[in-house]
Amino acid sequence: MSGKWLDAWMERRARRLYRGTSRRHALARIAGLLVGAGMLPLLPVSRGAAAHGEAGDKGEAAATRDPNSCAYWRYCAIDGFLCSCCGGSASQCPPGTEPSPVTWIGTCLNPEDGRHYVISYNDCCGKTSCGRCMCNRNEGDKPVYVPYQSNDINWCLGTKVGEVYHCSTAVVIGTAE
Amino acid sequence: MAEADQPQDRAIPQWLVVLAAIVAVVAGALAVVDAWWDSDEGDTAKGGKVTAEASSPSPVTGGERAAPLSSEQVAVAPAIAPHPHLVWLNDIAFPAMPDGRAILVDADAGTMRGMISGGYGHNGLLFPPDGRRIYNPETYYARGTRGKRTDVLTIYDARRLTVEGEIVLPPKRFMSMPLIGNAQMMGAGRFALIYNFTPSQSVSVADVEAGRFVTEFDTAGCSLIFPVAEREFFMLCADGGLLEVALGPDGRPVRQEARAKFFDADRDPLFEKPVWTGDRWLFVSFHNDVYEVGAGKNGRIAGRKAGWRIADPRAGWRAGGIQPLAVHRPSGRLFTLMHEGGDGHHKDPGTQVRVHDLKTHAEIARWQLERPATAIAVSEDAEDPLLYAVMIGDPTLEVYSARDGTLRRRIGEIGITVTLVQPLPVSTGKGDAR
Numbered sequence: 001m002s003g004k005w006l007d008a009w010m011e012r013r014a015r016r017l018y019r020g021t022s023r024r025h026a027l028a029r030i031a032g033l034l035v036g037a038g039m040l041p042l043l044p045v046s047r048g049a050a051a052h053g054e055a056g057d058k059g060e061a062a063a064t065r066d067p068n069s070c071a072y073w074r075y076c077a078i079d080g081f082l083c084s085c086c087g088g089s090a091s092q093c094p095p096g097t098e099p100s101p102v103t104w105i106g107t108c109l110n111p112e113d114g115r116h117y118v119i120s121y122n123d124c125c126g127k128t129s130c131g132r133c134m135c136n137r138n139e140g141d142k143p144v145y146v147p148y149q150s151n152d153i154n155w156c157l158g159t160k161v162g163e164v165y166h167c168s169t170a171v172v173i174g175t176a177e
Numbered sequence: 178m179a180e181a182d183q184p185q186d187r188a189i190p191q192w193l194v195v196l197a198a199i200v201a202v203v204a205g206a207l208a209v210v211d212a213w214w215d216s217d218e219g220d221t222a223k224g225g226k227v228t229a230e231a232s233s234p235s236p237v238t239g240g241e242r243a244a245p246l247s248s249e250q251v252a253v254a255p256a257i258a259p260h261p262h263l264v265w266l267n268d269i270a271f272p273a274m275p276d277g278r279a280i281l282v283d284a285d286a287g288t289m290r291g292m293i294s295g296g297y298g299h300n301g302l303l304f305p306p307d308g309r310r311i312y313n314p315e316t317y318y319a320r321g322t323r324g325k326r327t328d329v330l331t332i333y334d335a336r337r338l339t340v341e342g343e344i345v346l347p348p349k350r351f352m353s354m355p356l357i358g359n360a361q362m363m364g365a366g367r368f369a370l371i372y373n374f375t376p377s378q379s380v381s382v383a384d385v386e387a388g389r390f391v392t393e394f395d396t397a398g399c400s401l402i403f404p405v406a407e408r409e410f411f412m413l414c415a416d417g418g419l420l421e422v423a424l425g426p427d428g429r430p431v432r433q434e435a436r437a438k439f440f441d442a443d444r445d446p447l448f449e450k451p452v453w454t455g456d457r458w459l460f461v462s463f464h465n466d467v468y469e470v471g472a473g474k475n476g477r478i479a480g481r482k483a484g485w486r487i488a489d490p491r492a493g494w495r496a497g498g499i500q501p502l503a504v505h506r507p508s509g510r511l512f513t514l515m516h517e518g519g520d521g522h523h524k525d526p527g528t529q530v531r532v533h534d535l536k537t538h539a540e541i542a543r544w545q546l547e548r549p550a551t552a553i554a555v556s557e558d559a560e561d562p563l564l565y566a567v568m569i570g571d572p573t574l575e576v577y578s579a580r581d582g583t584l585r586r587r588i589g590e591i592g593i594t595v596t597l598v599q600p601l602p603v604s605t606g607k608g609d610a611r
Contacts, residue, residue, distance in 0.1 A: 076521075079354075102376055128322050131272040134570075139521040143449040144353055145400040145413040146442055147376060152354040154298060157376055163352060164297065164322045165274060 064111050070135035072170075074119050077106030077139050079151035080168035083124055085133035091171045093124035099169070100125055100155045104148055106140050107176045116176035121151060122169050126161030135168075256336035257281070257290055259308060261558035263601040264565055266574060267301045268592040269355055274298055275322055279313070279599075280592055281338075284556070284563050284576045287586050291338045298352040300359045301597040304335075305366030305385070308602065311335045312385060314350055314360045314371050330369055330383050344383045347393050349373035351400075354499060355596040356449060358401030363408060368428045370402045370410065380412075382428045391428040396420060399435075401449055403458050405471055411478045413449060417442040419470065421478040439480040440468055448523070452502040452511070454535060459504070461487055461496045461513065463523050467538075485538040487513045487531060497523045499569060499596050500552035505579055507559035509535045512579070514553045514566075526551045526568050530582065544582030547575060554598035555579045567595045 063071035067084040074090055075082070087094035100123040108119050142149040156163040257263070262284040270276045277299020281290040293302070296315035303312040311333040319325040328350045329343040351359055351374035360371045371381040373393070378400060382391040399412035399420040408424040417438035425431040440447050440462065447460040447468055457471030465487040473479035488494050494515045496502070503512040511534075514527030526549035532542040550566035562579035572595070574588040 126323060129272050129274050134271070136524065137521070138524050141521070141523070142442065143413075143446050144351075144356065145449055146415045146446070147374070147400070150353075152356075153374070154352040157374075162318060162323055162326055163316075164318065 073110050074170035076108035076137050077141050078168050079136045081130040082133035083167040083169045086130035086167040097124040097126050097166045098159045098161045101158045103155045118173040118176050120171045120173050123155040124166045125156035125159045127166045130167040261556050261603045265599040266595045267597040268595050269299050271594040287588050300355045303362050304602045312369050346381050349375050361402045361404050363404045372402050384428050394430050452504045454504050455506050464490045493517050498527050498551040503553050503555040505555045505562050511535050552598045554600050556600045557603040565598050569594045
């Protein structure tokens with residue numbers, strides 16, 4: 001008999017939970033929109049306002065010097081999560097990940113000294129997506145049939161840890177002049 | 178066993194008294210929680226929110242109570258009946274790439290109908306002409322993100338979305354931002370071809386009818402797979418040329434021929450994101466020029482500049498995105514996703530769709546999208562074609578009329594980072610490529 005009232009109680013609980021779910025649902029949706037809004041500036045749709053990530057709003061000029069900002073000068077052809085926001089730096093992979101030995105190459109202008117530099121965009125590999133500071137800029141990027149100038153490729157190739165992509169670096173190789 | 182048949186002592190045992198006491202305490206506690214919950218709900222109601230139950234007439238005070246619902250048994254939704262306004266949204270799940278998926282949406286009803294779990298770096302689905310199955314090239318690691326890598330071509334029942342089998346492939350599948358040329362069906366649905374990149378370039382062939390891997394062959398310098406006939410396809414090469422490949426009846430390559438450069442991969446590269454018009458592949462270049470590749474008069478595959486363009490790039494608008502082109506074959510129309518921007522902006526989301534007549538090349542319409550999009554596609558039906566638009570990172574599918582560009586509906590909470598949009602093929606025909 002006790003089973004019956006317990007059932008009834010559970011049913012009432014379930015009904016209320018359901019109604020509560022729809023309230024939480026609305027919140028989740030708003031949160032989703034906020035997450036979406038957080039992503040938008042990092043996509044190329046509004047690159048002018050891309051000085052976000054961990055850098056906050058410091059203005060365009062300061063952002064080009066900030067490795068946590070998508071506007072950082074070295075990231076002119078990057079596509080992925082910035083390792084500097086993931087426990088690494090612009091030239092270091094986060095702990096426990098492995099740099100890809102092969103990668104694509106871009107050329108970016110350093111506004112500090114007015115020189116063009118060759119940048120190697122090595123991926124860091126072996127853990128799931130970092131998920132922070134998504135940044136996509138495409139100066140000089142080519143389609144994937146020109147692989148070594150294409151940022152659309154998962155470059156976690158030839159590693160010991162496998163091809164699971166974590167984040168992207170931007171390593172200065174030398175001047176392009 | 179024998180003990181259980183013994184009559185029980187009529188006196189109430191001590192353990193039963195203890196149990197009754199526990200039940201009483203628990204029931205009391207539940208009643209307290211119940212009351213607290215009710216008070217919480219009362220607060221919500223005071224805030225202006227009235228639940229549907231509270232606002233409807235009371236079934237008790239209204240007189241006769243309605244008959245109770247009959248009991249149910251949990252089941253699985255019935256097989257999906259195909260129709261041309263079903264559309265697959267491929268989601269690479271960029272913030273959690275081991276968990277890619279494809280989501281089936283009914284654009285008429287505005288509902289999600291089902292899902293295929295696509296593994297690591299999910300690209301897009303393969304649809305054989307008979308429509309009974311769906312194939313998906315998938316990558317898995319033994320321990321989720323590490324351990325031995327296994328690539329498989331998974332075979333799904335197209336209507337029940339159940340796994341019917343798999344064909345193990347060389348673990349070399351090209352993983353990139355999703356592209357339709359990463360894998361294709363050929364041979365009237367008998368062969369699945371998968372482009373590999375390690376970074377050595379090659380192609381794997383699986384015989385899906387026999388359920389086995391056939392062969393892998395090198396394609397150095399050339400990428401992606403674009404079928405033009407039942408057993409002929411081409412690949413795009415880094416020098417602006419193409420590689421023509423012919424397969425034998427068993428799926429093994431019988432001829433590979435390099436074709437001379439027909440576009441400038443350095444100054445004005447072609448987007449590697451073309452559409453099949455029914456007899457040729459249509460490409461657009463970074464500067465809006467149209468190119469086409471198909472079988473030439475001598476039967477050999479040839480590429481050429483088509484002699485027209487989507488728009489004058491000097492006006493500031495260019496084609497671009499992840500999936501910038503769509504063709505509606507019954508009306509002979511080409512749809513191009515356009516954005517404002519110059520060099521280095523070729524993957525920017527589009528805000529406009531331009532519609533061209535494929536025969537006259539005239540611009541028929543120019544529609545403003547309600548939200549920016551990185552991919553467009555058009556349903557294949559002649560009667561009421563729909564234009565789909567989705568932007569990576571914005572989990573919303575927008576459905577427009579492909580006749581006049583009016584927004585029909587918006588379907589939210591769909592995917593994480595949707596890339597390729599694949600309307601359900603209506604009838605692909607023998608040996609047809611897509």
